Amino acid sequence: MPSQPYRPEPLEGPLRIVLIGGGTGLSTLLGGLKAFARPASGVGSPTLAAEFPLVDLSAVVTVSDDGGSSGRLRRDFKVLPPGDIRNCMVALSEDEALLSRLFRYRFARGRGLKGHSFGNLFLTALTQVTGDFARAVRVSCEVLAIKGRIYPSTATNVTLEAELEDGSTVAGETRISRSRARIRRIRLSPPHAVPLEETLRAIAEADAITLGPGSLFTSIIPNLLVNGIPRAIAESPAVKACFVNLMWQPGETARFTAADHVAAINEHAGRRLLDYVVVNTRPIGPALLKKYASKSALPVENDFDRLRAMGLKIVGHDLVQEADKIRHDPAAAAAIAIELAARDTKTMRLY
Numbered sequence: 001m002p003s004q005p006y007r008p009e010p011l012e013g014p015l016r017i018v019l020i021g022g023g024t025g026l027s028t029l030l031g032g033l034k035a036f037a038r039p040a041s042g043v044g045s046p047t048l049a050a051e052f053p054l055v056d057l058s059a060v061v062t063v064s065d066d067g068g069s070s071g072r073l074r075r076d077f078k079v080l081p082p083g084d085i086r087n088c089m090v091a092l093s094e095d096e097a098l099l100s101r102l103f104r105y106r107f108a109r110g111r112g113l114k115g116h117s118f119g120n121l122f123l124t125a126l127t128q129v130t131g132d133f134a135r136a137v138r139v140s141c142e143v144l145a146i147k148g149r150i151y152p153s154t155a156t157n158v159t160l161e162a163e164l165e166d167g168s169t170v171a172g173e174t175r176i177s178r179s180r181a182r183i184r185r186i187r188l189s190p191p192h193a194v195p196l197e198e199t200l201r202a203i204a205e206a207d208a209i210t211l212g213p214g215s216l217f218t219s220i221i222p223n224l225l226v227n228g229i230p231r232a233i234a235e236s237p238a239v240k241a242c243f244v245n246l247m248w249q250p251g252e253t254a255r256f257t258a259a260d261h262v263a264a265i266n267e268h269a270g271r272r273l274l275d276y277v278v279v280n281t282r283p284i285g286p287a288l289l290k291k292y293a294s295k296s297a298l299p300v301e302n303d304f305d306r307l308r309a310m311g312l313k314i315v316g317h318d319l320v321q322e323a324d325k326i327r328h329d330p331a332a333a334a335a336i337a338i339e340l341a342a343r344d345t346k347t348m349r350l351y
Helices: 023-036 068-077 083-092 098-104 118-130 133-144 173-178 197-204 216-224 229-235 258-269 286-293 304-309 330-341
Strands: 015-021 055-061 149-152 159-164 169-171 183-189 208-211 239-243 276-280 313-317 320-322 326-328
Touching (some): 015 023, 015 216, 015 330, 023 083, 023 326, 023 330, 055 197, 068 118, 083 098, 083 149, 118 133, 133 149, 159 173, 169 173, 183 258, 197 229, 216 229, 258 276, 258 304, 304 313, 326 330
Parallel strands (some): 015 055, 239 276
Antiparallel strands (some): 159 169
């Protein structure tokens, strides 16, 4: 059943939420929060401002992608991969606005153009013009008039490397995602990437910081390998929560429980980061389960006792949106993020 529309209590001032991740999962949560967000200009929607608290959104996005259009542009122009950043921009823009549709447009043919999205090309061209990827992101956000701010996790051109349980090492996000051996640890090369000052400031001023949903080892954890980000999260007064994935990701998290996700985050961050873990408690339909099982993907187990032993508060909710794929329901996930930022636990289902 679809989630009921969320109706938060009016609050004074914007709730500052920092979302950390990448890929489809981060875009999904941003898309759900967009209805409550004020534009980066600070002028809120007149129709929503009276009914809902305004949310000030900042997304910290991984920049280790090396596949598809992003990978080709990265190799050809020595720029940071634009794909995950572009997806977040589109998620926070007006869905039917012409510029948003233009940024989503992907060329279906043409020598050298086939497979590229216009948004990726725009970000690459603007980086070449300005000489600075972070500045290109800021300008692109202004062009799209998005409802929030987007920061690359680092301005350093990094490569993701994974040490596997069989002792081998794999370099590159695409190859890591395709590996079938269990991942022991990942790292960045070069290892001393630093974050933007704006990122650290947003984390320090946040009311809530969320990790996930998204690919654990290739979208979420790479952000925590940037020097200074784990410490900034730990020292922030914000509520910190992890949105656990709904399904295993073959090649990355096969047989991972909810607690395994948290343990991997803490291990790579070098400290305990989280206050809350957000998990799905709704059974998934048999037809989709069969489809995913054929690809060696099963629902992530909620091992509640182990999560409690890790000192976590557990929020359980119907978070599934079923279509041709199993995804987080943007509205349901956004409602929980807002409740966490407001420290409003009255309607949360705590386990």
